[in-house]
Amino acid sequence: MTIVLPLATNERLVGSAILVGVEANRPLFATALHLLGDSKDIRVAIPPHGGNLGQPQPYPLPQVSATAATVVAADPFSDIAILHGTETVGGNPTIPKFAASPRSLGVGSEIVVLGYPFAPIGSFLETWTPGWVTALAIRRLAPGVEVDELVLSNVSHPGSSGSAVVGKADGVLYGILRGALAPPEVLKIGDIPIATDTSVTFASSAHVLTELMASAKVRIAEGSS
Amino acid sequence: MSDITGITRDALVATLPLTFGQRLLAFDSASTDINVVGALLVASPTSSIALKGPGRWTTALWDGVKAEARKFLCTESEEYADLRSEWAGLKEKGSGLAVSALSGAIGAKLGVAAGVLSPMVIWILLVGLRVGKNGLCTALSSGSAPTLPSG
Numbered sequence: 001m002t003i004v005l006p007l008a009t010n011e012r013l014v015g016s017a018i019l020v021g022v023e024a025n026r027p028l029f030a031t032a033l034h035l036l037g038d039s040k041d042i043r044v045a046i047p048p049h050g051g052n053l054g055q056p057q058p059y060p061l062p063q064v065s066a067t068a069a070t071v072v073a074a075d076p077f078s079d080i081a082i083l084h085g086t087e088t089v090g091g092n093p094t095i096p097k098f099a100a101s102p103r104s105l106g107v108g109s110e111i112v113v114l115g116y117p118f119a120p121i122g123s124f125l126e127t128w129t130p131g132w133v134t135a136l137a138i139r140r141l142a143p144g145v146e147v148d149e150l151v152l153s154n155v156s157h158p159g160s161s162g163s164a165v166v167g168k169a170d171g172v173l174y175g176i177l178r179g180a181l182a183p184p185e186v187l188k189i190g191d192i193p194i195a196t197d198t199s200v201t202f203a204s205s206a207h208v209l210t211e212l213m214a215s216a217k218v219r220i221a222e223g224s225s
Numbered sequence: 226m227s228d229i230t231g232i233t234r235d236a237l238v239a240t241l242p243l244t245f246g247q248r249l250l251a252f253d254s255a256s257t258d259i260n261v262v263g264a265l266l267v268a269s270p271t272s273s274i275a276l277k278g279p280g281r282w283t284t285a286l287w288d289g290v291k292a293e294a295r296k297f298l299c300t301e302s303e304e305y306a307d308l309r310s311e312w313a314g315l316k317e318k319g320s321g322l323a324v325s326a327l328s329g330a331i332g333a334k335l336g337v338a339a340g341v342l343s344p345m346v347i348w349i350l351l352v353g354l355r356v357g358k359n360g361l362c363t364a365l366s367s368g369s370a371p372t373l374p375s376g
Contacts (some may be wrong), residue, residue, distance in 0.1 A: 034270035036341050037282030040332065071340025075245045079270040081340065141269050145248055168277055179274030211242040218240050219340075222321045 002164050002173060003051035004114045006124055007031055008066060013122060016115035016162035017044050017069075017083060018173065019051065021095055021213055023220050027085040030209055031107040031162035032178055032224030033074050036081055042069045042115070044085060047124045053114070061124050073216035074198040077179050078147050078204045082216040096166065096173040102136070102148030105167060105174045109133045113154050113177060113201075115163025129154055133205060137202065148177045148205040156201040165203045175203030227298050227312050228360075230341075236320035236348050237354075242345045245344070253351045259364045263287040266345050286337065290345045291365050293331040298353070299362035305330060324350070 003019040007029075017029035029044055036042060043066040049055040071085035080147060099105065113129045135151035156179060165175030181200035234253070239245035252262045267287040297305040308330045315323040328346045329339040353361035 032281040
């Protein structure tokens with residue numbers, strides 16, 4: 001079971017964070033880096049179901065507990081950040097396996113997206129949404145800088161960023177959702193692309209988490225978390 | 226003014242994810258312009274996607290980081306006096322700690338988490354190791370980031 005929790009910055013829900021490890025008895029979460037652009041105060045909320053989708057989820061929630069978190073690793077090219085919670089983890093939480101490579105999952109594979117759609121409007125409702133890998137993409141940022149991505153059939157919503165893309169058959173974490181297609185040359189109003197297709201959803205391949213986690217552990221060991 | 230001697234390339238990238246660090250080193254070895262990579266670092270998280278969060282990421286971040294790094298490294302500004310007094314000791318303890326402290330100080334000024342800024346701070350220090358203190362201060366004073374393809 002992959003545990004996904006709501007992410008808040010500056011006391012506002014912004015997206016989702018995935019429990020990907022425990023270091024120094026504190027949780028490590030993966031999320032989308034772009035959610036953290038102007039945020040000093042980062043918290044991972046813990047709704048009553050604790051990220052266990054097998055449990056019914058009461059709503060609305062007047063208030064929800066949260067743990068503060070610091071950024072201990074970031075890869076701007078992959079748009080992924082690793083957060084280290086400030087409170088100790090109880091029990092023995094389930095940590096998902098990560099994709100071994102960007103080609104671990106093929107086109108047509110069944111996946112499930114776990115996350116908090118509409119978190120920015122206050123929703124703590126976690127959803128389990130099945131879909132398919134519709135393409136394998138390589139985002140070319142600059143000569144020599146390419147990022148492996150999964151393209152999904154799922155519709156993405158505000159708050160979907162940071163959601164887990166999990167293999168339906170094996171529970172492996174294959175991706176971290178970034179957003180919907182917005183071709184580079186589309187018209188925009190401010191920063192909002194007009195020609196966004198929310199049914200063409202992009203996720204960074206989660207195989208980079210292995211390196212990000214190693215980087216996070218170095219940072220934590222240095223005592224700079 | 227703060228010195229960057231004692232910091233090494235290897236120690237700087239040791240705290241980064243392996244492939245990402247190698248890419249920064251490759252840019253550095255190719256003498257890539259400081260602003261070209263800076264623009265890439267701030268633009269890439271949002272490139273080609275419609276954000277599915279509140280969209281708080283801003284490409285102006287690079288100019289802010291450059292301006293603050295310049296204050297610390299190239300001037301005697303009071304704002305960074307405390308960090309300047311601790312800088313030599315931090316470098317002795319490890320480049321990672323020095324990067325974290327500088328990223329934290331800049332983050333406090335810009336209202337951004339230190340860990341988000343660390344890749345940019347490391348890139349600035351890598352350039353400094355390549356071009357020297359004076360060259361870095363000139364580069365940090367140079368114009369804003371070049372425009373990248375939108376999206």
